[in-house]
Amino acid sequence: MDILAPTVETNTVEKVTFQYIISHENWIENRNDDGVCESLTVRVHGWTSEYQPPSKTSYHEGIEGPDYSHDSLYISDPFTVVIPEELQTNATFHNHDHDNMDLTNNENYSAAKREWNKLVKESSEYATAIEQVKAQLEAL
Amino acid sequence: MAIGTTNISLGNIYGEVNNTLPGGTNVSLKTQSESASNTGHTSTISGYTSPGGGLTGAPYGMGEFGGYVNALQTVANQTVGSASFAQVATSLQNFVVGGGDWQLVNKSLTAAPGQLQHFWYIEESNSALLGSYNGSPMSTGALYGWHRVVFDSNNIPDSYYVDVNTTITFRDSALQASFSDLAGSGETYSSGNSWDNTVYTLLPTSNSGGTAFKFFFTVNDECDDYGVDFNTNVKIYYKKSGYPDLLAVDRNIQTELDGYWSASICQ
Numbered sequence: 001m002d003i004l005a006p007t008v009e010t011n012t013v014e015k016v017t018f019q020y021i022i023s024h025e026n027w028i029e030n031r032n033d034d035g036v037c038e039s040l041t042v043r044v045h046g047w048t049s050e051y052q053p054p055s056k057t058s059y060h061e062g063i064e065g066p067d068y069s070h071d072s073l074y075i076s077d078p079f080t081v082v083i084p085e086e087l088q089t090n091a092t093f094h095n096h097d098h099d100n101m102d103l104t105n106n107e108n109y110s111a112a113k114r115e116w117n118k119l120v121k122e123s124s125e126y127a128t129a130i131e132q133v134k135a136q137l138e139a140l
Numbered sequence: 141m142a143i144g145t146t147n148i149s150l151g152n153i154y155g156e157v158n159n160t161l162p163g164g165t166n167v168s169l170k171t172q173s174e175s176a177s178n179t180g181h182t183s184t185i186s187g188y189t190s191p192g193g194g195l196t197g198a199p200y201g202m203g204e205f206g207g208y209v210n211a212l213q214t215v216a217n218q219t220v221g222s223a224s225f226a227q228v229a230t231s232l233q234n235f236v237v238g239g240g241d242w243q244l245v246n247k248s249l250t251a252a253p254g255q256l257q258h259f260w261y262i263e264e265s266n267s268a269l270l271g272s273y274n275g276s277p278m279s280t281g282a283l284y285g286w287h288r289v290v291f292d293s294n295n296i297p298d299s300y301y302v303d304v305n306t307t308i309t310f311r312d313s314a315l316q317a318s319f320s321d322l323a324g325s326g327e328t329y330s331s332g333n334s335w336d337n338t339v340y341t342l343l344p345t346s347n348s349g350g351t352a353f354k355f356f357f358t359v360n361d362e363c364d365d366y367g368v369d370f371n372t373n374v375k376i377y378y379k380k381s382g383y384p385d386l387l388a389v390d391r392n393i394q395t396e397l398d399g400y401w402s403a404s405i406c407q
Contacts, residue, residue: 002330
């Protein structure tokens with residue numbers, strides 16, 4: 001067993017953690033008449049450990065967590081991420097509708113969303129949007 | 141703030157020596173000279189020679205304080221290497237659960253006779269989070285050089301503390317995500333839990349046992365993927381009586397957690 005390192009004093013410092021959120025729950029999926037998603041309108045949302053959205057309860061096991069589908073007061077300007085044709089899909093998020101689970105839809109949406117997240121992160125506007133929200137949170 | 145080389149005032153000397161605002165009343169130059177912690181100081185006034193030799197000897201002179209700064213001095217303070225950590229978790233259940241930990245470990249070593257080299261290592265403490273050190277995979281349990289701070293015999297601090305701040309970027313939101321400062325393990329000494337800003341005694345070079353600090357991350361989501369980046373800012377301060385705290389290290393360490401919900405049907 002490790003020995004506790006000798007201490008001089010214990011300081012309790014309350015820390016505020018900044019959180020930057022990008023989520024399919026609050027981006028806008030711009031779909032054509034056939035329901036195919038061709039682009040995303042994205043905003044980065046800023047929260048802190050002290051300033052959190054209302055919580056939600058998971059559908060299984062009753063776990064509580066922040067509901068990031070809510071819009072924060074601290075958000076970036078919107079930016080558009082165009083989805084290349086090979087990454088487009090008409091699949092949609094299951095939205096936890098247990099009575100209407102569609103295996104193929106869910107597989108297609110998950111696969112597409114992973115690629116869309118990469119597109120968002122690689123977009124030229126992403127870093128700017130993060131910095132924009134960071135400035136707002138630091139000013140609190 | 142360092143004292144300048146012109147218009148040196150007793151008030152400024154008082155402020156610098158005592159780590160406070162310029163001022164004081166009935167300030168004695170002799171007392172300030174004898175109280176100055178930075179005894180290795182040499183006046184930066186061109187051509188100035190200190191007849192007493194340094195700050196403390198008589199006769200005492202205002203010019204001896206030219207360029208004086210009351211800061212703990214280091215012989216060396218440099219990055220040794222850099223690491224980041226990542227995990228991809230997959231789940232065929234309703235929940236995707238990820239997380240794990242890595243550690244910083246420090247040891248008091250000798251760099252040269254009389255010097256104390258406070259050497260910081262980074263460690264992939266288990267295989268849950270895979271580490272990359274200078275671009276190459278890390279081996280679990282091995283210590284990799286991260287940072288070194290070297291003090292000479294006149295400037296060895298009494299103690300140190302780690303100030304950690306974490307920023308969380310959700311590339312794909314999660315149900316829960318958290319960071320905790322937990323008791324390090326596997327070395328001679330453990331930090332104990334809740335070590336953030338706790339002040340630890342700086343061990344002498346005669347005791348080279350390591351002290352471990354654990355950085356612990358958790359994340360989960362329900363019937364969905366997550367993608368979470370923890371940016372952990374680590375500041376390391378050194379304390380010595382008579383000096384303001386020295387911020388020696390201010391670096392970031394990335395931990396990237398991805399979780400793939402592969403079940404595709406929420407049960």
